[in-house]
Amino acid sequence: MxxxxxxxxxxxxxxxxxxxxxxxxxxxxxxxxxxxxxxxxxxxxxxxxxxxxxxxxxxxxxxxxxxxxxxxxxxxxxxxxxxxxxxxxxxxxxxxxxxxxxxxxxxxxxxxxxxxxxxxxxxxxxxxxxxxxxxGQSSNDTFPTGMRIAEVVTVTDNLIPALEQLKATLQGKVEAFSDIVKIGRTHLQDATPLTLGQEISGYVAMLETNLKQLNDALVYCREIAIGGTAVGTGLNSHPEFSERVAAQLNKFMAKDYGFVSQPNKFHALTGHDAEVVLSGALKALAANLMKIANDIRWLASGPRCGLGEIEIPANEPGSSIMPGKVNPTQAEAMTMVAVQVMGNDAAVGFAASQGNFELNVFKPVIAHNVLQSVKLLADAMISFDVNCARGIEPIKENIDRFLNDSLMLVTALNPHIGYENAATIAKTAHKNGTTLKEEAVALGLMSAEDFDKNVKPEEMIAPKA
Known part of the structure; x- marks a missing residue:
């Protein structure tokens, strides 16, 4: 060289x-x-x-x-x-x-x-x-401005589209599975019925909330520090420099990202609470994606000894020793990304707290962690959407088996025979290995005809007037 x-x-x-x-x-x-x-x-x-x-x-x-x-x-x-x-x-x-x-x-x-x-x-x-x-510039106002530009662009152009696409895919599943009644689960125990579409609608609502949180965070990230120069006074800069730079950015960049001059440049140089808010929104998204990915891999567990209520795409061999094994790899990748984002958020919070006097001197590590989280989440959602979510299909025979075996269908009897009598039916059926209907009749609490009239899972999925 x-x-x-x-x-x-x-x-x-x-x-x-x-x-x-x-x-x-x-x-x-x-x-x-x-x-x-x-x-x-x-x-x-x-x-x-x-x-x-x-x-x-x-x-x-x-x-x-x-x-x-x-x-x-x-x-x-x-x-x-x-x-x-x-x-x-x-x-x-x-x-x-x-x-x-x-x-x-x-x-x-x-x-x-x-x-x-x-x-x-x-x-x-x-x-x-x-x-x-x-x-007319200093490193102290250019670096925080450069990182803000990076944050706004990557969240707007990469993360939000990936989030919207995954949300759209899941919304399609909500509509496709709206009439598939299944058993619900709370505390990892059997609960009352809902539809598979309703279950997935919760995921969609989570992502809608995440989208709002990200857009709220971008409001603060659009405020740029340029014009503050060394300590926030604007020494060697022009009084109109900051506003004009923001206007130029909005004019010549690929789109108008809405950059504005941060009103107080002393805050702009020493504080990074905007990044804390953004990273918090990223962590909230990671938390929801962790929940969604975990639910999907649990619902797809099996193929013969798990829940097996849904089927997900088999993308690659899952074991070097067990022939024919296929694993929920997209869910695993998503959950690892979520863990990394949560760790990154901790680093951002610590770093943002270290603004001494007129300057925070942890800017590069803040930028690194925020942008890594944005990229990981965007990439993971695209991968999960294309390679997993789009291929989710119900396994109706397993869904029906769990639904019909559940003792929690007895909840529908509460208004008719009371909580304690309903609990007696459930406990006795569980102890004897019998059905709810058999025990309701045997205990003299309800006729078979009345049981069939009152215990209809498809009518247990919404409030009644």
Whole structure:
């Protein structure tokens, strides 16, 4: 590998000759050889959108000439197209303000823009990383803005569509299974009947609530810190800079994401309660997905010695020793994702509590955990939907067997013979291994005809006037 020499305020550094980054990025590569977790590419793209918006606003304000603005905007577009992904080598475990990642972006944009303007970035800086790309900005307001852009985009474009698709699939099952009466279960014990459609409708309602919670959280994440510069005062920035940057982002990005200037920049730099709220919504989604996946794998347990009320797709062999075994792997993957998201939420909460004075210096780990949760949940829901949920089918013979064997059908007799008499029928039937009907007649509490009239599972699935 060939190298070139780059300089910063601390001296010279050897930098790979074919890379656009410069000395400060290289120092971070050397100084933070920690783990394998790279700065999320979504944050990189958030930064690229931000730097483009800042350049355009500085041009509007007469602080940046047209040639530099055009070149910097084109450089940012190259980054957003994925052409320069290998120029962002830094790990999450760096300075807690994200300064190294901000400078990584500044250096790459400056050198790429210099090249676009016809210069040789290895010999000259037609565009300067600090004076031009970082004009009117600080790492302390750019990194939280870049991560907010990443959060809003990934939740809006990836997570919410995946959630809506899974919800739609389950809603289809609600309608398809609306007339299949089955036994309910509470405390892992037999309970009163409901339809399979009603059972799944609970899952749909959970996801509808999760969708609302995510949209509520996005309201706070759309507030951006840019314009606060170092400590929230806006030193070296223009009074209109923040509002104009937000407007530019909403104008040129793929859609209007609704970014707004955060009203209090002191809050913006030192507080990350918006991420706590978002991560909480992600944890709530994870909790519901855990419940849904667990229910489905329990209902599909078997094939001969489990509940076996539903059948799910058999996607791959399940055992290296037991021939013919097939496992509920999509449910298992979903539940593991849920556990990871819950752990990530704990990390986000701890990190967000560490804002000392004017700056929280846990920003990269907050971004890493939030964005990992978003990606895992989106991917897991798509996989679960395509490879499991769409293929759910009822096994009616097992459903009917459990329904007819259940002692809890006796609940329908409460209004006619009272709770205590109904309990006597159930306990006696269980003890003797007989049916509810047989014991009701034997105990003289009800005729066979009245039992058949009053115990109809299909009429036990809704309130009666």
């Amino acid at each position: 060939s190298f070139r020499i780059e300089k910063d305020t601390m001296g010279e550094m050897q930098v790979p000759a074919d890379k656009y980054w410069a000395a400060q990025t290289q120092r971070s590569v050397h100084n933070f050889e920690i783990g394998n977790e790279k700065m999320p590419i979504e944050v990189v793209y958030g930064f690229a959108n931000l730097k483009k918006a800042c350049a355009l606003v500085n041009q509007e304000l007469g602080r940046l000439d047209d040639d530099k603005t055009t070149a910097m905007a084109q450089a940012c577009e190259s980054i957003l197209a994925g052409e320069l992904d290998d120029n962002f080598p830094l790990v999450v475990w760096q300075t807690g303000s994200g300064t190294q990642s901000n400078m990584n972006m500044n250096e790459v944009v400056a050198n790429k823009a210099t090249e676009i303007m016809g210069g040789d970035f290895t010999k000259e800086n037609l565009v300067h990383p600090n004076d031009d790309v970082n004009k």
